[in-house]
Amino acid sequence: MNKVRVLIVDDSAVVRRTMTEVLSSDPGIEVIGTAADPFVAADRIREQVPDVITLDIEMPRMDGLTFLQKIMSQHPIPVVICSSLAEEGAQSTLRALEYGAVDIIAKPRLGTKRFLEESSVALCEAVKAASKARLKPHAPARAVEPKLTADAILSRATSAMVETTEKVVVIGASTGGTEALRELLEALPPDTPGIVIVQHMPEVFTRAFASRLDSICQISVKEAETNDSVLRGRALIAPGNHHLLLKRSGARYFVEIKDGPLVCRHRPSVDVLFRSAARYAGANAVGVILTGMGDDGARGMQEMKEAGAATIAQDEATCVVFGMPNEAIKRGAVDTVLPLPAIPVAILKQAR
Numbered sequence: 001m002n003k004v005r006v007l008i009v010d011d012s013a014v015v016r017r018t019m020t021e022v023l024s025s026d027p028g029i030e031v032i033g034t035a036a037d038p039f040v041a042a043d044r045i046r047e048q049v050p051d052v053i054t055l056d057i058e059m060p061r062m063d064g065l066t067f068l069q070k071i072m073s074q075h076p077i078p079v080v081i082c083s084s085l086a087e088e089g090a091q092s093t094l095r096a097l098e099y100g101a102v103d104i105i106a107k108p109r110l111g112t113k114r115f116l117e118e119s120s121v122a123l124c125e126a127v128k129a130a131s132k133a134r135l136k137p138h139a140p141a142r143a144v145e146p147k148l149t150a151d152a153i154l155s156r157a158t159s160a161m162v163e164t165t166e167k168v169v170v171i172g173a174s175t176g177g178t179e180a181l182r183e184l185l186e187a188l189p190p191d192t193p194g195i196v197i198v199q200h201m202p203e204v205f206t207r208a209f210a211s212r213l214d215s216i217c218q219i220s221v222k223e224a225e226t227n228d229s230v231l232r233g234r235a236l237i238a239p240g241n242h243h244l245l246l247k248r249s250g251a252r253y254f255v256e257i258k259d260g261p262l263v264c265r266h267r268p269s270v271d272v273l274f275r276s277a278a279r280y281a282g283a284n285a286v287g288v289i290l291t292g293m294g295d296d297g298a299r300g301m302q303e304m305k306e307a308g309a310a311t312i313a314q315d316e317a318t319c320v321v322f323g324m325p326n327e328a329i330k331r332g333a334v335d336t337v338l339p340l341p342a343i344p345v346a347i348l349k350q351a352r
Helices: 013-024 038-047 064-074 087-098 113-131 177-186 205-216 270-280 298-306 324-330 340-351
Strands: 004-009 029-035 052-055 079-083 103-106 168-173 195-199 220-223 234-237 243-249 252-258 285-289 310-314 336-338
Touching (some): 029 113, 052 064, 064 079, 064 087, 079 113, 087 103, 103 113, 168 298, 195 243, 195 270, 243 270, 285 298, 285 324, 310 340
Parallel strands (some): 195 234, 220 234, 285 310
16 A cells, blocks of 8 residues: 655644654654755655645744745645634635645643544544545635625525425535535525534634625624524534534524534534434435545435435536545445535425
């Protein structure tokens, strides 16, 4: 088995050493070098081209975003952004995904044994997923008119939830999912059935991600909180490092945030969301599984299909990594396989 060759770029010697130890502990990964800044990294790349680069955003001499843009324009290589859990840096880190980075992970830090173990799992999984990523040219984001509608003053009516046949859409995504979700949600109209989303992403970044989507989509988007109602025209995104469950009380769907162990090596887990949708929404649910490595969501989607839900998977050609959709397809859990641009129309058709 060929090992995934990784170059670590970070200005902290402690972080470079810790990440080297973590990545080298995985038999499928080889750290071929480290660099304290992008200029040193460029020299390392000329000596030996890595399969994956882990990149910090805040660095001396040249910031990570500028270096990322140069990589993607001159010699595209899968890049995983390795960032501190800092609210003020979240927006810059999310811009890295728009510029072509494959994934975001939290920097491993010394702390509890559980945190170090779980962050090690996330780091190794992200690097291996990035090595399989299909890099695509990134078009600049289209300009979007501000949401100057009555919704700015009046909250949306919730009378639609009186009907017990109200549909609910649950979506799971991982590597490459942030841009896939942006494209999908941007295409949905304001009266879209309520949506609940799990995107594998560290805490802090999910709030910034939801805020970014809310500013460019016709529907509203927010980071989910316990007891948030699932309403037409709104998408709720699982907060990083917490599981998200769909629940129901009478005709009302709502969500619950829960701690707990990693499920399918992730927290939040798509399987947890999908299983709760099978239990509480049944045939009223529409399940969508998007790009990502691994099998998170496959078992849960199978349960959804058995409960009568409509199930949709993104096709291989439009996935950055065709792992999660493929695992669901192989289990016989998927009704329809579609390219990403066709999924919004399919969701609306199933929800009618």
